[in-house]
Amino acid sequence: MTAAGTLGAVSLFDALPRGRFAENVLHFVRILRAAGIPVGPAKTLDALAAVEAIGLDNRADFRAALATVLVSRHEHQPIFEQAFDIFWRNPRLLERMLAALLPKIEGRGGASDDLPARLAQAMLPPAPRREVAGEQETEFDATFSFSAREVLQHKDFATMTAAELLEVQRLFRTMKLPLPELRVRRTLAAPTGHAIDLRATLRRSIGAGGALAPLRFRTHRRRTPPLCVLCDISGSMDRYARMLLHFLHAITNDRHRIHVLTFGTRLTNITRHLRHRDVDVALARVASAVEDWAGGTRIGHCLAEFNRRWSRRLLAQNAVVLLISDGLDADAGDGLAFEAERLSKSCSRLVWLNPLLRYEGFEARPAGIRAMLPHVDDFLPVHNLETLTGLAAALARPPRSRALP
Amino acid sequence: MPTTLPTSVDAALALLESRDYVADRRLATAVFLALKLRRPLFLEGEAGVGKTEIAKVLASGLARPLVRLQCYEGLDTAAAVYEWNYPRQMIEIRLAEAAGNVERGELAHDIFTTRFLLRRPLLQALSPEEGATPVLLIDELDRADEPFEAYLLEVLSDYQVTIPELGTIRAETPPVVVITSNRTREIHDAIKRRCLYHWVDFPDAARELAIVRRKCPAASESLAREIVGVTQRLRALDLFKAPGIAETLDWAEALVALDRFTLDPQTVADTLGALLKYQDDVGAITPDVAARLVREAQTIA
Numbered sequence: 001m002t003a004a005g006t007l008g009a010v011s012l013f014d015a016l017p018r019g020r021f022a023e024n025v026l027h028f029v030r031i032l033r034a035a036g037i038p039v040g041p042a043k044t045l046d047a048l049a050a051v052e053a054i055g056l057d058n059r060a061d062f063r064a065a066l067a068t069v070l071v072s073r074h075e076h077q078p079i080f081e082q083a084f085d086i087f088w089r090n091p092r093l094l095e096r097m098l099a100a101l102l103p104k105i106e107g108r109g110g111a112s113d114d115l116p117a118r119l120a121q122a123m124l125p126p127a128p129r130r131e132v133a134g135e136q137e138t139e140f141d142a143t144f145s146f147s148a149r150e151v152l153q154h155k156d157f158a159t160m161t162a163a164e165l166l167e168v169q170r171l172f173r174t175m176k177l178p179l180p181e182l183r184v185r186r187t188l189a190a191p192t193g194h195a196i197d198l199r200a201t202l203r204r205s206i207g208a209g210g211a212l213a214p215l216r217f218r219t220h221r222r223r224t225p226p227l228c229v230l231c232d233i234s235g236s237m238d239r240y241a242r243m244l245l246h247f248l249h250a251i252t253n254d255r256h257r258i259h260v261l262t263f264g265t266r267l268t269n270i271t272r273h274l275r276h277r278d279v280d281v282a283l284a285r286v287a288s289a290v291e292d293w294a295g296g297t298r299i300g301h302c303l304a305e306f307n308r309r310w311s312r313r314l315l316a317q318n319a320v321v322l323l324i325s326d327g328l329d330a331d332a333g334d335g336l337a338f339e340a341e342r343l344s345k346s347c348s349r350l351v352w353l354n355p356l357l358r359y360e361g362f363e364a365r366p367a368g369i370r371a372m373l374p375h376v377d378d379f380l381p382v383h384n385l386e387t388l389t390g391l392a393a394a395l396a397r398p399p400r401s402r403a404l405p
Numbered sequence: 406m407p408t409t410l411p412t413s414v415d416a417a418l419a420l421l422e423s424r425d426y427v428a429d430r431r432l433a434t435a436v437f438l439a440l441k442l443r444r445p446l447f448l449e450g451e452a453g454v455g456k457t458e459i460a461k462v463l464a465s466g467l468a469r470p471l472v473r474l475q476c477y478e479g480l481d482t483a484a485a486v487y488e489w490n491y492p493r494q495m496i497e498i499r500l501a502e503a504a505g506n507v508e509r510g511e512l513a514h515d516i517f518t519t520r521f522l523l524r525r526p527l528l529q530a531l532s533p534e535e536g537a538t539p540v541l542l543i544d545e546l547d548r549a550d551e552p553f554e555a556y557l558l559e560v561l562s563d564y565q566v567t568i569p570e571l572g573t574i575r576a577e578t579p580p581v582v583v584i585t586s587n588r589t590r591e592i593h594d595a596i597k598r599r600c601l602y603h604w605v606d607f608p609d610a611a612r613e614l615a616i617v618r619r620k621c622p623a624a625s626e627s628l629a630r631e632i633v634g635v636t637q638r639l640r641a642l643d644l645f646k647a648p649g650i651a652e653t654l655d656w657a658e659a660l661v662a663l664d665r666f667t668l669d670p671q672t673v674a675d676t677l678g679a680l681l682k683y684q685d686d687v688g689a690i691t692p693d694v695a696a697r698l699v700r701e702a703q704t705i706a
Contacts, residue, residue, distance in 0.1 A: 038594060046442070053441045054414065054434065061414050064434035072597035074449060074588075074604045185479025186550065198491040205498070206513045226590075256551070308645060316589040317478060317550070 021056075022048055028087050029070065035083060037076045043069060063088075153386045156358060158239045168385060169246045173279070175388070177251045180396050181222035182318055182348075193219030225318045225348060226257035230306065232325035233290060234264040234297035240355045240383065244324060245286060247388060249279050259314045263302035264292035269310070296330045299368055303339035311346045318348040320395075324382065326356045329368030336371040344375040351395065357381035410440045410467070424462040426455070427608075427615045435603040436463070445561050445582035447597055450605030452587050453649020459605075460542035460583035469581070470539040474526035476549035482556065486566055488523045497521070517570035527560055531576040540581045546596075547586040554593055561599045608650060610637050616650060621657040631668045632657050634702025639680065644689065648680040655679045668703070670696040 029044045046069045054065040063084055071080050155164065189197055200216035207213070229248055233241040241262075248260050252274045259271045273285035287293070315321070321343065329336060344350045352372065356362055358381055373379065380394050381387045411417040414430065417437035421428045428436070436459070439446035448456040464471035474485060482488075494516045501512055524532075530541035546554070560566060561582065565575040584600060586592055608616065610633055617629045624632065632653065640647040648656075656679040665672055673695045681687050690698075 040598065042598070046444075049442055050438050053438060058414070060430060061434050064431040065438055067431070068435045068438055068601045068603055072447075072594065072600075072602040073591075077604065184550065185477075186481060186552065187479075199489060202489070202491055202494055206516070308643075313588050313590060316547070 021051075025051060025066075028066070028083070031087065032070060032080065032083055035079055037070065037079060038072075039070050059088075153389075154384055156383050157243045157355075158383070165243065168243065169279070171385065172246045172250045175247065175250050177227070177392060177395075179224045179227060179320055182225050183220045183222055186221045187218040188221050190217055190219040193217035195219075224257075225320050226314070226316070227251075227259070227320050227322060228314045228347070229258070229260045229322045229324065230303075231260065231262050232264065232297060232299070233262045233293055234328075235294045236297070236326055236328050237324075237355070238294045241324075244382070245274075245283055246279060249274050249282050253277060257317075259310075261306065261310065262286075262290050263297075263299070263306075264295045265298050265301075266292050267302045267305045267310075268292075297325075297328060298331050299325060299327070299329045299372075300331050300334055300336035300339055303343055304335065307339055307342050307346070311343065315347045320349045320351065321347040322351050322353060323372075323376070324353045326354055327352075327369035327372060328366055332367045336368055337375070340372040340375040344377075349378070350376045351378040351380065352376040353380050353382035353391070355381065355383040358383040411437055413437065420466045421459075421462055424466045425619045426458060426462040427612055427619060428459075429608070429612060432459075432603060432605065435601055439583075439601050440581060442601070443579055445584055445600040447584045447586070447592075447600035447602045448605050449586045449588055449592075449602070451607070451647065451649055453651035454605045454607060455650055456585040456605050457542065457544055460540055460544075460585075463581060463583065464540040464542075467540065467581070469537045470533070470535070471542060472526050472530040472533075472539045472580070473542045473544060475544050476546050476553070478548060478550050480549045480553050484525060485553070485556075486525050486527045487568060488525065489517070489570075490521045490523050494521050519571070522568075522571070528566060528574065530580045530582075531560070531564060531566060532574055533580075538576075538578045538580050540583065543582065543584045545587055546584050546592055547589045551593065554596055558595060558599070561596070607640055607647070610634070613637065613650065613653060617653060617657050620654050621661065623661045624657045625666060628660065628666055628668070629657065631699070631702045632660065635668065635673065635698050636680065638698050638701060639690075642689070642694075644681070644686045645683045646681070646686060652680045652682075668699045670699050673699055 025047055026044060029039055029047060033039050047066055050065045050069045051062065054061050056062060066084065067077070067080055071077055157165075157168070160168065187193075187195065189200060195218045197216040197218045201213060204216065205213035231241055231244060231248065252258050252260060252271065259269065260274055261267055261269050261271075268290050270286045270289055273289050274282050276282040276285060323343075340350075354369075356369075357379070378394060380391065382391070411420050414434050414437045417440070418428060418430065418433040421433060421436065435446060438444070446459075448459060450456055460473075461471060463469075497516050498512065501515075522528075524534075526541070530539050533539050543557070546557075563575070564579040565573050567573045582600075584596075607613075613636070614629055614633045617624060617633060618626070621629070636648055636653045636656070656676060659676050659679045660668075660672070663672070663676070670692060674690070674692060677687050677690055677695075681690070
């Protein structure tokens, strides 16, 4: 048999003896796609080829074959399993789903009780896109004068009016977060460098007819390290968190190696949701993904979960961690020092942004703050535009601690 | 080709089995499809669950040479694909000079031939010097950086590499490709799209027992049962790094070396270093916990 790629879509489709069956596979793929698993058309062809190769004698093999082709992330496995169970087991449900797939059919398949929410949504025809823009926008005048912007620089996010907030959000869109670049092991050609570029030198010397030619060099490339942001979204941080998400959206779209997680009472990875180019859509997705918005804070618990589940996946290659939190902890700093130390030891730099630093006479009184403070490299304010723009300069300085061994 | 490719999932299962690799059926399905559809097999999973081993087993089972590319940060084409043999090229130039026939175009043509080419793993896999198409193992791809991933795209989709001085080299028969990742970062979707994906999970008790019996025959049946009972329960605990199969086997070897026929809490505490590699995890297994694990493993076993 030839590889799937060499056959056109139509010919393979026709080549399958079980025409109805191929159709079902197509439907199944479409449902997975609607449920958020990224499967392109090429994957559909692969799936058909895989099914053809494996046959239909063994249900478990059939399931495994489809999973191998259609799933490419471990976290998508449960969705696939659920979809498979529903789609290939219950013909009545299947019919309903197929009916739901066709637009303008009445009844929409009357969402069944045991249908997982995400799948149920995927089976329904796409809802017309809602306008996401807020009501304030109608009365908002986009032209802020220069002096107004000056004032905006120093104004606390928590005391801004709706119009001011919108203006700041607009400014965020152009902001970047230039982390200092680190030396990496990859090299590039350079006029001077630590190693001789033999390849380039030799090519030169051939150009010179084998005579001696000036040496060429290579030096280390430099690039910004990966960034991981842990953003506190508990009640006490609410106002700031909402603003900072706009900022995080801007920098997430600017660079590839950045991951954003939110925490309150539990940890949520929102990187994928923030990736949407449209900030309103992105934040709407974040809002639906995060369940502990404006609730309590259990920093120690969340850091522990981060250290266990995520740190090894996100903090490779000298990552910098940006911890955005006021450090007010419901567990009164219980177990926090231990987890903060572990976090600090598994990243190259731990930066703590704390909006409480806006107060002149700030003292590290709360237990949570005292527990974490010894383990952070930088402790910086983050309550207005000025401090955010100043962040870049602050990060460009070498970290406070971490003397080179 | 000395050994033919498996023609069914059962044949794939038997192939792995014949080389002492006890696989579950899902994995065998993935292997069978990768061979049949000629796609790279992308294996992800915790450290020590036998991802690399699959490539080795496939190579020996199919009687093909194994070409291994260990990834690391900064891996570049000079280390992964090819490099020119500069010292030999320079000598060639000097010789040409000494003979007095320095004709530029000809010289350049002469020294950029395959004679002066050092073949690194990817090139070896695409154009093997001996007949058999090799098994290419790209190990721990998550350790390499993104530019290398991007480079792999051409290799994995078209099985070809381009050397500016020589042209494009294309594999006559594509090699069997196995890619592994420990998930220290996410591999880009573009790579995964070209591969068949399989998450290698920790084995269940029955399969782990079969593996221990196969790989460590010196351990008695009852000891093997107890070992598996303890490791399975350890994985259910809240540990920073749960022990993989590699650790289970290490532990079994260690216990055999200590002439143990049955487990007791003291022995478990003394040999815990073979299973757990983080001090916090070792500390979490207090004498009480160790005693409970051993008791449970023995009563069930």
